[in-house]
Amino acid sequence: MTANLAIIILAAGQGTRMKSRIPKVLHPIGGRPLVGHVLTTAARLEAQHIEVVVRHERDQVVAALTKDYPGAVFIDQDDVPGTGRAVQVAIDALPADFDGDVLVLSGDVPLLEVETLRRLIDGHRTAAAAATLLSARLEDPTGYGRVIRDAAGTVQRIVEQKDASADEAAVTEINAGVYVFRAPELRTYLSRVGQDNAQGEMYLTTVIELLRGAEQTVAAELADDTASTFGINDRVQLAEAGRVLNDRIVRRWQREGVTVIDPATTWIDDDANLSPDVTILPNTHILRATVIAPGAIVGPDTTLVDCEVGENAIVRRTDATLAVIGAGATVGPFSFLRPGTVLGANGKIGAYVETKNAEIGEGSKVPHLSYVGDATIGRGVNLGASTITANYDDVNKHRTEIGDEVHTGSHTVLVAPVRLGAGAKTAAGAVVRKDVPAGALAMSVAPQRNIEGWVEKNRAGTGAADAASRENSAE
Numbered sequence: 359m360t361a362n363l364a365i366i367i368l369a370a371g372q373g374t375r376m377k378s379r380i381p382k383v384l385h386p387i388g389g390r391p392l393v394g395h396v397l398t399t400a401a402r403l404e405a406q407h408i409e410v411v412v413r414h415e416r417d418q419v420v421a422a423l424t425k426d427y428p429g430a431v432f433i434d435q436d437d438v439p440g441t442g443r444a445v446q447v448a449i450d451a452l453p454a455d456f457d458g459d460v461l462v463l464s465g466d467v468p469l470l471e472v473e474t475l476r477r478l479i480d481g482h483r484t485a486a487a488a489a490t491l492l493s494a495r496l497e498d499p500t501g502y503g504r505v506i507r508d509a510a511g512t513v514q515r516i517v518e519q520k521d522a523s524a525d526e527a528a529v530t531e532i533n534a535g536v537y538v539f540r541a542p543e544l545r546t547y548l549s550r551v552g553q554d555n556a557q558g559e560m561y562l563t564t565v566i567e568l569l570r571g572a573e574q575t576v577a578a579e580l581a582d583d584t585a586s587t588f589g590i591n592d593r594v595q596l597a598e599a600g601r602v603l604n605d606r607i608v609r610r611w612q613r614e615g616v617t618v619i620d621p622a623t624t625w626i627d628d629d630a631n632l633s634p635d636v637t638i639l640p641n642t643h644i645l646r647a648t649v650i651a652p653g654a655i656v657g658p659d660t661t662l663v664d665c666e667v668g669e670n671a672i673v674r675r676t677d678a679t680l681a682v683i684g685a686g687a688t689v690g691p692f693s694f695l696r697p698g699t700v701l702g703a704n705g706k707i708g709a710y711v712e713t714k715n716a717e718i719g720e721g722s723k724v725p726h727l728s729y730v731g732d733a734t735i736g737r738g739v740n741l742g743a744s745t746i747t748a749n750y751d752d753v754n755k756h757r758t759e760i761g762d763e764v765h766t767g768s769h770t771v772l773v774a775p776v777r778l779g780a781g782a783k784t785a786a787g788a789v790v791r792k793d794v795p796a797g798a799l800a801m802s803v804a805p806q807r808n809i810e811g812w813v814e815k816n817r818a819g820t821g822a823a824d825a826a827s828r829e830n831s832a833e
Contacts, residue, residue, distance in 0.1 A: 363459050388607065458541055481579045487574075491534070495531050504531065513570070636653070651668050693708065693712075769787050
């Protein structure tokens, strides 16, 4: 299907209506930049050549895409404006003997699916057309170029919004900015495109008109799903496209056996990977390359970024990034897992716990009100409420090591670097500055001192002083 095919992706525009320092094509939906979705779709067509035409914020665009899309070749557009010139510089960069088909995509049309493009290419080749464009019918076509047909329904030309007459502007069939051309004809007729229009640009759409004038076959493929042709020009359209994409992703996982309780408040990025019998509760975001194993329950009110969640784990009201949660483990509510957190199977990170760069062994528990950073924790450990690993000495970070079956008392502070041997204990309120041998009890002992009458003397007239006076008088 896609043999002898070159793909040109137009990503040179400034996108002024976004009103952003970020190039329009780099604004994200579904965990990828707009042009990233186009590149991902293009890669699945297995074309011989994939070129991305860049100009505005060229270095920023190239840097953002090079790592994730290594097969793309970046072509610089010169000072001549317009989509026609963008395609022309890309065509010039192809091998001179390339005589196949050229698929032209827009970097700001992210919702096109591979099946739609395959149909477009197939229809183009079946019709032996010099050019085939993808069109759609919209109730409100404002902002899009209009597809103008003759009385027989044959495509005659495409008119941009700013160049359209009143009658042409009333046409509801729009140009999606997606084309297939035969390369020889494209080369020939691009050389004849001028800049005689309201914008002073080389329009790619002029090629369609020139081809028709030369009695070449121009076909049009009407898109089944108009949402797939959405172009992004401002933040409103960005949000609309994001919602359409998310709806697709959620439905796909539901059909794969994932229970999504409230699709309207569930956001799942395109690179996430879920398993059958996963349950996603409301207000949950599954972002980037997060992987969730069968039987896990995630949410409500949870955000996972690049995390791994094991089989039958439960994660509630949690914010986690680059964390691994073992099978059967429980996390939350109100937990904060920072990068490098690894919770072993059947472990627990509980309410109001923050972890960072911490390996927590199988069956170990950090139930509540604790900070565990830069630590290695063995199996079967229980950290008492408000246990803190004091890992930072104002200059360097240091590591805490805790052996198997260690139990700490409430409000223990472990001043790193420090090691607690297997089976060790700490008493409530202990401040541990030295290593604790296996099986030892660490205590910070200071005699308690009571100063009689201090409140009545120093806080006279307060409720506390009055209450103390009444109790002392009663005695």
